[in-house]
Amino acid sequence: MIIKKIFFLLMLLINIKSVADNTQLIMLNNPFIHLLDGVTFMLDGVAIHQMLITLRKVIHMQAGQKDGTKTIGNYSFNNEKYSIKQLAEIEALYPNDPQLIATLEFAKHDFIKTTEPFIKGIEPAKKLLLSLIDEFCQKRNRPDSVILSWTHAQCGSEAKVFNHEIQDFAKFNIFLSDLTLFLKDLIHSCPKAREQYKEWYQKKTV
Numbered sequence: 001m002i003i004k005k006i007f008f009l010l011m012l013l014i015n016i017k018s019v020a021d022n023t024q025l026i027m028l029n030n031p032f033i034h035l036l037d038g039v040t041f042m043l044d045g046v047a048i049h050q051m052l053i054t055l056r057k058v059i060h061m062q063a064g065q066k067d068g069t070k071t072i073g074n075y076s077f078n079n080e081k082y083s084i085k086q087l088a089e090i091e092a093l094y095p096n097d098p099q100l101i102a103t104l105e106f107a108k109h110d111f112i113k114t115t116e117p118f119i120k121g122i123e124p125a126k127k128l129l130l131s132l133i134d135e136f137c138q139k140r141n142r143p144d145s146v147i148l149s150w151t152h153a154q155c156g157s158e159a160k161v162f163n164h165e166i167q168d169f170a171k172f173n174i175f176l177s178d179l180t181l182f183l184k185d186l187i188h189s190c191p192k193a194r195e196q197y198k199e200w201y202q203k204k205t206v
Contacts, residue, residue, distance in 0.1 A: 026139055028132050028189040038192030045196030054118040055183045062176040075107050088169040108166055112159045119158050136182050146175045
């Protein structure tokens with residue numbers, strides 16, 4: 001089971017350029033990212049592993065998982081399981097639905113719990129991450145992205161800011177798209193750390 005998960009993460013790494021909307025990945029050019037790429041306890045293979053785990057979970061939240069020809073999401077609505085993207089489409093048809101509002105609160109709590117290890121893990125290098133997110137939002141023309149306010153929040157108050165900013169599934173879906181693309185751009189910008197992760201994987205499977 002563990003090897004299967006690692007294999008999935010490696011395939012995600014290998015196919016990191018296959019962004020869903022065919023958006024080309026960009027290189028983040030902050031000088032510190034090049035200095036810290038491959039450095040132990042900073043942007044190393046372990047960091048790539050943690051980012052891939054977060055990326056995998058975020059993708060499953062937003063898009064669900066394929067089960068044959070059907071997509072199965074993580075969140076219940078009318079006795080069916082839906083992804084965040086699907087719930088955003090339903091919300092456009094049925095705004096202010098009480099059950100949808102309850103599902104949104106559950107999904108937000110799930111996101112906060114799921115990303116808590118990632119948030120804690122970036123605390124030592126938060127200043128660097130903030131500069132990278134600023135660069136990402138500028139290059140992607142996303143000056144109003146919620147990931148800016150979410151990550152610029154004081155340590156420990158990220159969940160409060162997230163809950164305040166995300167008031168519907170439409171905004172939640174856009175936020176997850178931004179976060180997914182940022183993580184892909186960041187991983188793409190760390191070639192030394194990617195190689196370290198591949199080497200670690202190869203040793204695990206020997």
